[in-house]
Amino acid sequence: MAVVKLLGAWLSPYCCRVIWALKLKAIPYEYIEEDLSVKSPLLLQCNPVYKRVPVLIHDGKPISESTVILRYIEEIWPQNPLLPSDPYEKAVALFWIKFADDKSPSISKLYRTDGEEQQQAAKECSEMLEIIEEHGLIEGKKFLGGDEINMVDIAFCSVAHWLGVIEEFAGLKILEPHKFPKLSSWIQNFKSVPVIKENLPDSDKMVALLKRRREMLLASKSN
Amino acid sequence: MEGAVVLLDFWPSMFGMRTRIALAEKEIKYEYSEQDLWNKGELLLQMNPVHKKIPVLIHNGKPVCESLNQVQYIDEVWNDRAPLLPANTYKRANARFWADFVDKKLYDLGSKIWKTKGEEQEAAKKEFIDCLKLLEGELGDSLYFGGKDFGYVDVALVPFYCWFYAYEQCGNFSIEAECPKLIAWVKRCMQKESVAKSLVDREKVYEFVLQLKKLYGIE
Numbered sequence: 001m002a003v004v005k006l007l008g009a010w011l012s013p014y015c016c017r018v019i020w021a022l023k024l025k026a027i028p029y030e031y032i033e034e035d036l037s038v039k040s041p042l043l044l045q046c047n048p049v050y051k052r053v054p055v056l057i058h059d060g061k062p063i064s065e066s067t068v069i070l071r072y073i074e075e076i077w078p079q080n081p082l083l084p085s086d087p088y089e090k091a092v093a094l095f096w097i098k099f100a101d102d103k104s105p106s107i108s109k110l111y112r113t114d115g116e117e118q119q120q121a122a123k124e125c126s127e128m129l130e131i132i133e134e135h136g137l138i139e140g141k142k143f144l145g146g147d148e149i150n151m152v153d154i155a156f157c158s159v160a161h162w163l164g165v166i167e168e169f170a171g172l173k174i175l176e177p178h179k180f181p182k183l184s185s186w187i188q189n190f191k192s193v194p195v196i197k198e199n200l201p202d203s204d205k206m207v208a209l210l211k212r213r214r215e216m217l218l219a220s221k222s223n
Numbered sequence: 224m225e226g227a228v229v230l231l232d233f234w235p236s237m238f239g240m241r242t243r244i245a246l247a248e249k250e251i252k253y254e255y256s257e258q259d260l261w262n263k264g265e266l267l268l269q270m271n272p273v274h275k276k277i278p279v280l281i282h283n284g285k286p287v288c289e290s291l292n293q294v295q296y297i298d299e300v301w302n303d304r305a306p307l308l309p310a311n312t313y314k315r316a317n318a319r320f321w322a323d324f325v326d327k328k329l330y331d332l333g334s335k336i337w338k339t340k341g342e343e344q345e346a347a348k349k350e351f352i353d354c355l356k357l358l359e360g361e362l363g364d365s366l367y368f369g370g371k372d373f374g375y376v377d378v379a380l381v382p383f384y385c386w387f388y389a390y391e392q393c394g395n396f397s398i399e400a401e402c403p404k405l406i407a408w409v410k411r412c413m414q415k416e417s418v419a420k421s422l423v424d425r426e427k428v429y430e431f432v433l434q435l436k437k438l439y440g441i442e
Contacts, residue, residue, distance in 0.1 A: 049324065049357060063316045065323060072316040091287045091296045098289055099273065135273055 004029040005057040007043050009036055010201055011209060013104070013158045014066040015054040020154050021070050023195045025077045067101055070151055082151040093152050096136055096144065100155035103128040107158045111166045111214050118170075125163070125174050129183060132156070137182040142189045149193050153186075160187045161200055169207045170214075226283035228253035231267050233260055235428050237330070238290035239278040240382035240421050245294045247417035248373070249301040291322055294378055307375045321361055321368065322379035328354045329383050337393040337432050338441055348394050355402045362408055373415060381412045381422070388425035389432040 006022070006029050008015035022029050034043055034053050046055045046062035055062050056069045058076070063069050074082050084090045106128060109121035136144055136152075144152040153160075163175055164187075177184040191197055230246065230253055232239035246253055258267055258277050270279045270286035279286050280293040287296050298307040309315050332354065335347035358380065362368055368376035387398045399406040412418045436442070 058313075061313055063313075063320070065320055068316050068319045068323060071319060072312065075312045075315070087296055087299045088282070088285055088287070090299075091292050094292045094295070095273075095288050098292065131273055 003057075003059065005032060006030070007032050007034050007040075007046065007053050007055040007057070009034055009053050011206060012053060013162050016157055016199065016201070017066045017154050018054045018056060018069050018073070019199055020157075020195055021073045021082060021151070023199060024082065024149070025073065025080050027073070027077055067097055067155070070097075070154070074151070082145075082154070084150075093145070093150065096152045097155040099128075099131070099136075100152070100158075104156075104158040107163050107166060110163075110170055110172060111210050112217050114218060122172060122174055129159070129175060129180055132159070133180045133183050137186055139182070142186075144186065149190065149196070153190055157190075159183070160190045162206075165203050165206045166210065169211060227281075229256055229281040230254070231256050231258050231270065231277050231279040231281070233258050233277045234423055235385070235431050236277060237382035237386060240385070240423070241290040241378050242278045242280055242293045242297070243421035244378050244381070244417050245297045245307060247421055248305045248307065248378075249297060250304070251297070251301060291326065291379060294375065298375070306372075307369075307378060309369065309374065318369070318375045321358070321376045324354075325358070325376070325379045325383070329380075333383070333386055333390055336390045337436070338439075340442065344394060348396055351390070352396075352398070352401045355398065355405055359402055359404045362404065366411060367408070373412065373418075377408075377412055381409060381418055384409045385422050385425050385428050386432075389429040392429055393432065 004022070004027060006015070006018055008019070008031060010033060019031075032042075034040060036053070039051055043053065043055060044051055046057060047053075047064040050064060052064075054066055054069060055064050056072065057063075058072075063072050070082070083093055103124070106121050106124035110118060110125065113121055138146070141147060143149050144156060159175070166172075167174060175183065175187075191200065228246070228251055230239070230242055232243070232255060234257060243255075256266075258264060260277070263275060267277065267279060268275055270281060271277075271288045274288065276288075278290055278293065279288055280296065281287075282296075282300070287293050294307060308318055329351070332347050332351040336344060336351060339347065358368075361376075365371070367373045368380070391398055413422070
């Protein structure tokens with residue numbers, strides 16, 4: 001039986017993406033929590049280009065970058081498919097996954113910045129949400145993937161969970177239910193899926209850590 | 224796989240060139256439609272409402288957006304000839320990783336090189352060369368990034384060569400001096416008809432960059 005290992009960090013949405021994919025496909029794996037302030041030799045060896053998590057190690061071979069990992073998992077373990085098989089539908093899904101990859105960093109900018117920079121990040125987040133609400137969600141479908149959760153839903157995890165946590169402690173309100181009814185409904189559906197619900201980082205722990213990080217970042221900026 | 228293929232594109236776009244190369248590799252007949260990006264047409268806005276950007280590949284009336292997505296789509300639909308992605312799953316993941324690396328790094332760094340001056344430009348130049356050197360490392364002694372065959376990462380990267388001259392002129396440096404192996408690889412790729420007919424003249428790109436600088440009021 002091939003060995004699957006995942007180098008991750010509990011707070012990272014990109015690591016959660018991989019965890020959910022592995023669990024949705026019932027693939028056993030060994031999880032190794034990385035201390036990102038002191039990166040392990042294994043991490044640096046497996047991901048010399050970016051030196052970051054997640055890294056999937058399958059049969060001793062490393063794969064980095066969460067979207068590349070998700071595609072790999074999908075191809076090696078095709079059960080419970082997370083992408084459409086039709087080439088056109090797949091291309092549409094991949095378009096949204098890239099959109100999520102490109103735009104999600106605005107969400108973490110919200111806690112890393114203040115003043116004008118934070119306002120700009122909030123504007124970018126709002127624009128991203130407007131696009132998903134208008135173009136990404138199909139009326140009457142529970143998920144971005146349609147009737148079942150798929151890789152597109154997983155890719156937008158930062159919107160589903162991290163955004164809400166950051167909004168609360170940063171005192172921002174961007175994802176208002178009356179402005180984004182379809183998106184709000186999607187978030188509830190997404191977080192109700194058992195694999196997702198049981199594998200979301202604890203909000204209180206997240207707030208504590210993000211608050212500390214924010215203080216450190218803003219202090220070092222003013223120095 | 225039958226059905227009309229249209230490409231909405233803009234001649235100097237390194238992203239559009241990727242799709243042109245993929246279509247040429249597979250010998251797919253298509254209609255090339257040059258777009259005016261300062262006066263975007265209805266079709267472009269309708270086919271890519273989210274980004275309103277080129278290239279857009281339209282197959283049987285349905286749009287595929289994002290150049291690497293288009294290359295993968297073309298490879299999947301016209302899968303009976305000139306494969307671009309490797310058959311081996313791990314090698315395929317590796318190819319996606321490096322194409323994604325090109326996407327994440329080169330365009331933004333290249334833009335900084337022609338748009339900025341002084342310290343910012345120097346930092347961009349250094350990081351740009353570092354990225355190219357990493358790519359040289361990945362290429363190793365192979366003919367192509369795809370090994371002995373031209374493949375996905377080659378398609379993703381080679382169009383940037385058209386912009387190297389503009390970066391060099393604006394940044395006052397030589398990419399070939401820093402990355403000779405990469406330039407040797409470019410020359411190998413240019414011997415392929417699909418690449419030679421899809422890439423554009425680098426001096427024309429430089430003229431275009433100078434026009435953009437004037438337009439944006441950049442020195």
